[in-house]
Amino acid sequence: MTRPELRLDGNVLRANIAAVQRRIAPSELMIVVKDDAYGHGLPWAVETAIESGVTWIGSFDVRSAIDVRRVAGGGARIFAWVTSTDAEIDEALLHDVDLGIGTADYLDRVIARATAIEVRARVHLKIDSGLHRNGILPEDWADAVATARAAEAAGVLELVGIWSHIAEASDAEDDEAQAVFLEAVRQVGDTGAAPTFLHLTASAASWWRPELRGTLSRIGAFCYGVRSADGPELDGIRPVATLTASVVDVVDGDAVVAIGSFDGIPSTLAGVAVGTPQGARELRRIDQTRSVVAGWPGATVGDVVRVFGAGEWGESSATTLAERIDTVGEEILTRLTSRVRRVVV
Ligand SMILES: *Cc1c(COP(=O)(O)O)cnc(C)c1O
Numbered sequence: 385m386t387r388p389e390l391r392l393d394g395n396v397l398r399a400n401i402a403a404v405q406r407r408i409a410p411s412e413l414m415i416v417v418k419d420d421a422y423g424h425g426l427p428w429a430v431e432t433a434i435e436s437g438v439t440w441i442g443s444f445d446v447r448s449a450i451d452v453r454r455v456a457g458g459g460a461r462i463f464a465w466v467t468s469t470d471a472e473i474d475e476a477l478l479h480d481v482d483l484g485i486g487t488a489d490y491l492d493r494v495i496a497r498a499t500a501i502e503v504r505a506r507v508h509l510k511i512d513s514g515l516h517r518n519g520i521l522p523e524d525w526a527d528a529v530a531t532a533r534a535a536e537a538a539g540v541l542e543l544v545g546i547w548s549h550i551a552e553a554s555d556a557e558d559d560e561a562q563a564v565f566l567e568a569v570r571q572v573g574d575t576g577a578a579p580t581f582l583h584l585t586a587s588a589a590s591w592w593r594p595e596l597r598g599t600l601s602r603i604g605a606f607c608y609g610v611r612s613a614d615g616p617e618l619d620g621i622r623p624v625a626t627l628t629a630s631v632v633d634v635v636d637g638d639a640v641v642a643i644g645s646f647d648g649i650p651s652t653l654a655g656v657a658v659g660t661p662q663g664a665r666e667l668r669r670i671d672q673t674r675s676v677v678a679g680w681p682g683a684t685v686g687d688v689v690r691v692f693g694a695g696e697w698g699e700s701s702a703t704t705l706a707e708r709i710d711t712v713g714e715e716i717l718t719r720l721t722s723r724v725r726r727v728v729v
Contacts, residue, residue, distance in 0.1 A: 386630040388643040388691075390720060391729045392424055394432050396624045396694065400607050401436045403620030408590050411597040414440035414463060414583065416604030417452065423717035424608055424625055425726045430455040433607075442602050446472040449481045463508065463602075465547075467518065470497055477503040484547060486510035486518035488528055495531070498540040507532060508545030508581060511568035513561035515549055525568055533575050545581035545600070546572055552588040562596050588612050610713040611703050623701045625717065626693025627724070629675070630686060637679040639665075641689050644673040648720040649691070652709045657700065659690035667691075692716070 405413050415438050421429030430441060430452050441456060442463045443449040449464040456462065464476060465484025473494055476483055478501070485491050485507055498505040509532060512519030520528045535541035546569050550561045565584050572578060582598035590601040605612070609623035629643035639660070645651045649670055657664040662680035669676040677689055692700040703713035 386632055386642045387723060387725045388627065388629040388647050389725045389727045390423070391626040391628060391693070391727050392428060393624055393626070393694065393729055394428075396609060396622050397424075397429070397432050397607065398436045400609050400621050400624065401433060401438060403618075404591075404603055404606055406620075408594075408597060408601050408603075411590070411599060411601045412440060413438055413607075414442045414600050414602045415607050416442040416444075416586070416602050417448070418442070418444035418604065419714075419718045420448075422604055422608050422610065422714055423720050426451055427455045428726070428728060429608075434460060440600060442604075443481075446476045446481065450475060450479050453479045453481065465508075465510070473497040473505075474501055477501060477505055480506075482506040482508060482544065484508045484510055484545075486512070486520060488520065488524060488531070491528055491531055495535045495540060498535070499538075504539065505535075505541045506544045507541055508547050508579075508583075509543065509572075511546065511548050511565055513548040513550065513564040513568075513584070514557065515551060515561075517549070519548060522564060522568070525571060529572050529575055536576075543572070543579050545579050545583065547581075547583040547598075547600075547602075549586070550584060550589060550596070552586060555593070558589060558593065558596060588615070591618065605714060608717070609701070610717065611701070613703055613707050613712045615703075623693045625702070627691040627702075627720070628688050628693075629691060630688055631677075631683060632674070632685060634679065634683050634685065635676075637683075638668065639677045639679050639683045639687065639689065641675050641677055642673065643691065643724075644671050644675055646672045646721065647723045649675070650709060650716075650719070653705060656705055656708050658692075659700065661687055 415433045440461045443452050445466045446468045449462045463482045467490045510519045532543045550558045581600045583600040587606040629641040631639045632642045633640035651670040658667045665678040702716040706713045
């Protein structure tokens with residue numbers, strides 16, 4: 385069976401990482417690998433990032449943090465920020481994973497587990513800077529900091545970071561969020577040594593708003609070459625992944641290719657342009673496991689069509705496609721199913 389392929393270019397991932405690191409310096413890169421590294425495959429992305437000298441990996445949940453630890457080995461710092469069960473907390477502590485903490489209850493549970501299993505927890509406290517999606521409210525901040533400081537004095541916790549997340553939708557809102565964030569940092573500084581790691585920004589703000597960057601920047605999309613929807617191209621950043629499908633039939637001059645909605649391609653993408661050996665052609669129809677592409681002179685079974693990504697023909701990226709159906713490139717990438725073979729080129 386001819387399966388579609390997501391071709392992953394390690395040189396491009398390394399070049400993107402280097403471009404991001406140059407852009408954000410002296411802020412340090414934490415590469416985000418949630419959602420199976422945005423569909424690129426977590427082990428490959430982590431291995432390539434570590435080879436590139438990346439020292440911080442952001443993994444969302446504890447389960448994938450432990451997958452990261454397996455690939456990355458002992459040296460890497462791993463940050464998992466989703467509120468987790470007690471069993472997951474134990475696993476995280478035993479695998480030397482830093483925890484992001486956004487509620488007082490979670491802080492209490494992490495302290496309890498660290499005390500019980502006698503492992504000092506490395507904690508990054510999250511202030512709610514306006515998104516209201518997990519994060520300690522400013523009015524509860526002083527209590528949470530006092531709790532963390534007491535646990536630090538007892539030797540079961542180390543307050544290594546302060547962080548928050550911003551919408552990156554409007555400069556004014558992001559500025560307000562930063563003001564809340566900096567006030568939270570100031571309050572922590574009043575209670576003892578300031579934590580080393582301050583992180584607020586993801587791809588877009590890290591790239592475009594240097595004044596918002598902390599000592600660490602959590603970046604996923606731009607490392608994978610996924611630019612913001614309706615955003616400009618980025619200097620030195622290219623798509624890491626190219627999605628290809630093979631021609632399996634030629635009918636009435638149209639090319640039938642082996643990729644469809646069961647592979648994760650939204651059927652609403654019908655009408656977009658895809659790359660063929662003779663240039664861009666319309667993707668006419670998307671069925672479950674097959675799609676129809678407007679033919680080209682000499683179209684032959686075995687020809688390869690590029691749905692998105694880097695290549696000689698056409699110019700689409702996952703984001704270019706996503707814009708056609710009012711979504712973001714990440715959604716196109718993360719929906720690709722396991723029928724799509726990930727191939728490192
Ligand atoms: C996904 C995520 C990021 C990375 O966002 P990008 O826009 O892909 O760089 C950073 N921080 C948090 C908390 C996230 O959930």
